[in-house]
Amino acid sequence: MEPGDQLIRIYKGTLIEVDVLDSGYKWNGEVYPTLTHISWKATGYQIGGNNFFGLPTKRRGE
Numbered sequence: 001m002e003p004g005d006q007l008i009r010i011y012k013g014t015l016i017e018v019d020v021l022d023s024g025y026k027w028n029g030e031v032y033p034t035l036t037h038i039s040w041k042a043t044g045y046q047i048g049g050n051n052f053f054g055l056p057t058k059r060r061g062e
């Protein structure tokens with residue numbers, strides 16, 4: 001992903017729009033360092049950001 005891209009997901013009837021920035025990801029007027037932070041806030045439980053947004057995932061160390 002590159003700055004200016006946008007991720008869109010509907011979760012439990014709520015539209016989640018995330019803007020990709022140079023310095024992280026912007027959602028609901030706040031900037032977060034990772035997508036995982038956003039996915040945790042949006043769902044209330046721990047889920048990987050790439051998994052939540054349907055993006056390819058990497059195993060640790062790859």
